Amino acid sequence: MTVSGPIGEFELIERFFHRTTGAGVTLGIGDDGALLDLPRDRQLVAVVDTSICGVHFPVGMDAADVGFRAVAMNLSDMAAMGATPAWMTLALTLPEADATWLEGFAHGLFAAAGQYDVALVGGDTTRGAQTVITIQLLGHVANDAALLRSGCKAGDNIYVSGTLGDAAAGLALVQRAADETFLSTRFRRPDARVGLGQAVAGVASAAIDVSDGLYADLGRILDASGTGATIERMDLPLSEQLREFAGDAAARQMALTGGDDYELCMTVAPASDADFRRAATQAGVPVTCIGKVDQEPGLRLTDAGRPVNFADPGYRHFAGSTGPGDD
Numbered sequence: 001m002t003v004s005g006p007i008g009e010f011e012l013i014e015r016f017f018h019r020t021t022g023a024g025v026t027l028g029i030g031d032d033g034a035l036l037d038l039p040r041d042r043q044l045v046a047v048v049d050t051s052i053c054g055v056h057f058p059v060g061m062d063a064a065d066v067g068f069r070a071v072a073m074n075l076s077d078m079a080a081m082g083a084t085p086a087w088m089t090l091a092l093t094l095p096e097a098d099a100t101w102l103e104g105f106a107h108g109l110f111a112a113a114g115q116y117d118v119a120l121v122g123g124d125t126t127r128g129a130q131t132v133i134t135i136q137l138l139g140h141v142a143n144d145a146a147l148l149r150s151g152c153k154a155g156d157n158i159y160v161s162g163t164l165g166d167a168a169a170g171l172a173l174v175q176r177a178a179d180e181t182f183l184s185t186r187f188r189r190p191d192a193r194v195g196l197g198q199a200v201a202g203v204a205s206a207a208i209d210v211s212d213g214l215y216a217d218l219g220r221i222l223d224a225s226g227t228g229a230t231i232e233r234m235d236l237p238l239s240e241q242l243r244e245f246a247g248d249a250a251a252r253q254m255a256l257t258g259g260d261d262y263e264l265c266m267t268v269a270p271a272s273d274a275d276f277r278r279a280a281t282q283a284g285v286p287v288t289c290i291g292k293v294d295q296e297p298g299l300r301l302t303d304a305g306r307p308v309n310f311a312d313p314g315y316r317h318f319a320g321s322t323g324p325g326d327d
């Protein structure tokens, strides 16, 4: 639409966002809509995520990190569906057309998209009071092979990929100062588990990506599946860096409730357990069993086998809380 100032809207798109496009793109940026060819026998998977400056990322965060992260959040949703990402559109609202910021942003955006050959095929550019980035990612999955939240049954094992809680600590570091340690990188440059999602599609019984915190996100699988579960606090996978930063007890708390990790939480029927572990090994991603699905509704926590009282609803945009988090 309209961005006034030294760079016009057309020039802005040409200069920063118009790149050679990828597989399945009959028509990309430049017309009123994009034309995309879905591979045969595949279902279209559509996800969308918005990042608002001051809500989803701190004011002043490096532009390249903002761009990378906005794509990675969407890649993570695609991963949780077991799907292959292919195309994206970008709706960008900016207070001003700052060429330096735009160059950095585009660099990070295409760095994340390029990991999976995702082509930017369109978008919309507007001027507004604050920076708002909405990316719609389109992908595909074999017919009826998508990983859903609703598939788990009592007796299934619960796994998580990688380590949890790092991004929550990383956010605190990003907010304090420019920081490029392991923890802050976990917040700034999430490594969406796209390969793992694809590898365990058809093997895992349910999956979700951990964006709002494990406790809240696993709860969503249980609600969708009409089951409950018990997880063991001592089994939560923690990085050495998080333990050193926060100490063991706080690290476990962050692993349970901290958002933005973009790891996958997956459930697996006992009969598929060996296949699941093999698929994860092949995908090159460590997975840890943290508990079991059962029939009693709700999510229970144990600490070295002893029941612990615990409740955490996760981040809610309209529940009166403020501060970074996601949906």
Ligand code: ADP
Binding pocket: 001, 013, 017, 028, 029, 030, 031, 032, 033, 090, 091, 092, 120, 121, 122, 123, 124, 125
């Ligand atoms: P229209 O007025 O028809 O919606 P626009 O002027 O908004 O067209 O956009 C012109 C072309 O540029 C379209 O193909 C649109 O998809 C693309 N586009 C606009 N903004 C962006 C952006 N931020 N990133 C990528 N493509 C964009």
Ligand code: MG
Binding pocket: 001, 123, 124
């Ligand atoms: Mg438009």
